Amino acid sequence: xxxxxxxxxxxxxxxxxxxxxxxxxxxxxxxxxxxxxxxxxxxxxxxxxxxxxxxxxxxxxxxxxxxxxxxxxxxxxxxxxxxxxxxxxxxxxxxxxxxxxxxxxxxxxxxxxxxxxxxxxxxxxxxxxxxxxxxxxxxxxxxxxxxxxxxxxxxxxxxxxxxxxxxxxxxxxxxxxxxxxxxxxxxxxxxxxxxxxxxxxxxxxxxxxxxxxxxxxxxxxxxxxxxxxxxxxxxxxxxxxxxxxxxxxxxxxxxxxxxxxxxxxxxxxxxxxxxxxxxxxxxxxxxxxxxxxxxxxxxxxxxxxxxxxxxxxxxxxxxxxxxxxxxxxxxxxxxxxxxxxxxxxxxxxxxxxxxxxxxxxxxxxxxxxxxxxxxxxxxxxxxxx
Numbered sequence: 001x002x003x004x005x006x007x008x009x010x011x012x013x014x015x016x017x018x019x020x021x022x023x024x025x026x027x028x029x030x031x032x033x034x035x036x037x038x039x040x041x042x043x044x045x046x047x048x049x050x051x052x053x054x055x056x057x058x059x060x061x062x063x064x065x066x067x068x069x070x071x072x073x074x075x076x077x078x079x080x081x082x083x084x085x086x087x088x089x090x091x092x093x094x095x096x097x098x099x100x101x102x103x104x105x106x107x108x109x110x111x112x113x114x115x116x117x118x119x120x121x122x123x124x125x126x127x128x129x130x131x132x133x134x135x136x137x138x139x140x141x142x143x144x145x146x147x148x149x150x151x152x153x154x155x156x157x158x159x160x161x162x163x164x165x166x167x168x169x170x171x172x173x174x175x176x177x178x179x180x181x182x183x184x185x186x187x188x189x190x191x192x193x194x195x196x197x198x199x200x201x202x203x204x205x206x207x208x209x210x211x212x213x214x215x216x217x218x219x220x221x222x223x224x225x226x227x228x229x230x231x232x233x234x235x236x237x238x239x240x241x242x243x244x245x246x247x248x249x250x251x252x253x254x255x256x257x258x259x260x261x262x263x264x265x266x267x268x269x270x271x272x273x274x275x276x277x278x279x280x281x282x283x284x285x286x287x288x289x290x291x292x293x294x295x296x297x298x299x300x301x302x303x304x305x306x307x308x309x310x311x312x313x314x315x316x317x318x319x320x321x322x323x324x325x326x327x328x329x330x331x332x333x334x335x336x337x338x339x340x341x342x343x344x345x346x347x348x349x350x351x352x353x354x355x356x357x358x359x360x361x362x363x364x365x366x367x368x369x370x371x372x373x374x375x376x377x378x379x380x381x382x383x384x385x
Contacts, residue, residue, distance in 0.1 A: 003358035005033035011082055013038045013075050015066065017047075038078055040071040059096075060139040062114075066093045079104070086365045092140070092147050099150040105368040107153035110173065112304075113164035115140035120277035121209050141166050153368035155361065158304050174364045177305075178283055179354030182345075185290035190266030198231045198331055201268035201293070203261060203284050206240035206254075210277045217274045217320070219247045225324035228331040236264035265291035270330055270337070273297040274323055285314070286352055289344035294337050296326045308351050313343045 004010050012034050030037055046068055054064040075097055079087070087106045089098050092114065098106055115137055122133030145167045148154065154173040156162045162173045202218055204211040215235050223233055235244060236255045248254045258264055265271070271288035275298055282301050289295060289312075296315045305312050315330065317323045330337045 001030070002033045003354050004362070007362075009035040011036040011038075011078075011084060013040070013078060015040050015042055015071060017042055017044065036078075036082065038074065040068075040074055042066075042068055042071065046070075058139060058142070060093070060143050061136050062093045062140075063096060063143065067096055072097050076101075086368060088365070089151070092144055095143075095147040095150065099147060105152045105365075106150070107155060107364055107368050108147060108151040109176075110144065110154065110156040110161070110165060112157050113144070113161040115144055115166070116161070116164040117210070117277065124209075124213055124277060151368075153364045155364055160303050174360065176357050176360045176364070178286065178352070179357040180283070180286040180290050180348050180352045181354065182290050182349050182352075185262060185265075185287050187266060187292050190262060190291075197267075197269075198228060199268045200226075200231060200233045200270050200272045200327065201236060201264055201288070202233070202272055202274075203236040203264060203287075206235065206237040206244045206256075210275055211237065212241055212244055213277060214273060214275045215244050215247060217276070218272055219252050221320040222272070222274055222323045222327070223251070225320060226331075227324075227328050231327075231331070234264060234268065236261065261287070262291065265293060268293055270327060271295045272323065272327060273301055274320075275301050286348055289313075289348045290352075292341035292345045294330050294340040295344065296323060296330070298323075310347065310351075312351075313340055313347055315340070 001010055001012070010033065012030060016039055047065060050064050050067065051061065054061045057064065079098075079101065084104060087098050087101065087104050088109065089095055089106060090109045091111055092108065095108060118133055118137045118140055122130050122137060125133050144165050148165070148167045148169070155176045156165070156173050157175070157177060159175050162170055162175060165173060200218070200223070202211075202215055204214075206212065206215065219233055219235070223231070231251070233252045234255065235247060235252065236258055238257045240254050240256055245254055255264065265288055268288075271285070271293040273282065273285060273295065275282065277300075282297075282304060285295055285297065285301060294315065295313075296317070299316050299318050302312065302314050302316050305314075315326045317326050330340070
C-alpha cells in the first residue's frame, strides 16, 4: 500500500472482529498512505448466526464467516461515493462483497490456493474433524473456480499455487510474489540484543493450524534429535493456542504477542520452519532472511518461492532427522552460518523489493481497466484506484 500510494489514490475498506488487543496504532499508520480508510466492526452474534446457516449453502464456511450485509451496504455506498477506477479484492472470502459490481473493473488476489491448504490440513486434523475439512475443501475448490470469471484480473503469490486453482484458464492469473521491507527488517540497532545462547526461532500467527503443527513438530520431534548442546527454541507470535502454550519448558519459550517481532529475530541463531501444510510464500522466511538469519525449512516451503535466476539460500530437509542434521551443521560452523545469513540478506534485497512486486500489480490493474492481456500494448499507463 505504501508503494501504491506513491502514484495513486488508495482507499482501504477492511473488516475487524473488534477483539484485537494490539491494533490501535494501525489506523493512524494507515492514514499516512490512504486517501480514505473505513474499518467495519463485525457483529460476533451475526457471524455465529450466519455460520450456523452455512450447512444449507454450497459456499465455503469461511465466506459465510466473513460476510455481513451491513458491511456490504457500507462498502457499496462508499464505492458509489468515491467511484474507484479499480477494486482490488483480497482473498476469495471477500469476493461476495464485490463480485456483482460489474460497472467497475475488479482484480481478485487469491494470495494462495486456500483449497489446497485446507486439503493438506485435513490430513493432520483430528479424525472426527476431517469430514469438516473435506467439505470445506470441496466448497473452496469450487468457489475459487467460480469467482474467477467475475473478476477482470487475478493475482496469486506463486506459480505453484496458480496451478492449484481449479480453473481451465488458471495460467492467466498473474504471479505477484510478496516483497519485504528491507529497511524495516534490518539487524542494525538490534545487534546489542544478540545473546550467546543458541536459539532456534519459529514465528507466525500461532493460532493458524499449519503454524501450530510446525511448532509442535519443531519442539516434539526435531529438537530431541539435535545433538548440539545448549540449544533453546523460541516460538514467537500472536494468539498461541493451548497446544502451543503447552510446549513451553526450560528449553522452549512461547512469547505470545511481541510489540516488535524484530526483537525475536535478533535474539535467534537460526530460523527453523518445519512447515508441512499450508500454501503460498512464507513471509516469515523473508523476514528472517532480511534479518540475516540462516533458514532451515522444508521443500514444501521452498516450493512456494518464485523462480529467480538465483535460488533462495534455504537449507532444505524433508524429515525430522534431516532438519536436525541441518541445524547441527550450521550450529557447529559459525563462519558458514554467518556467511549464509549475509547471503540471505543480499538475496532478499535483490529479489524481494516491494517496488518490483508493486509494478507487476499495477500492470494487472491496467490490464483489468483496458481488458487487455498484452502488457506491451499499454506502456507507462497506470490507473488511479
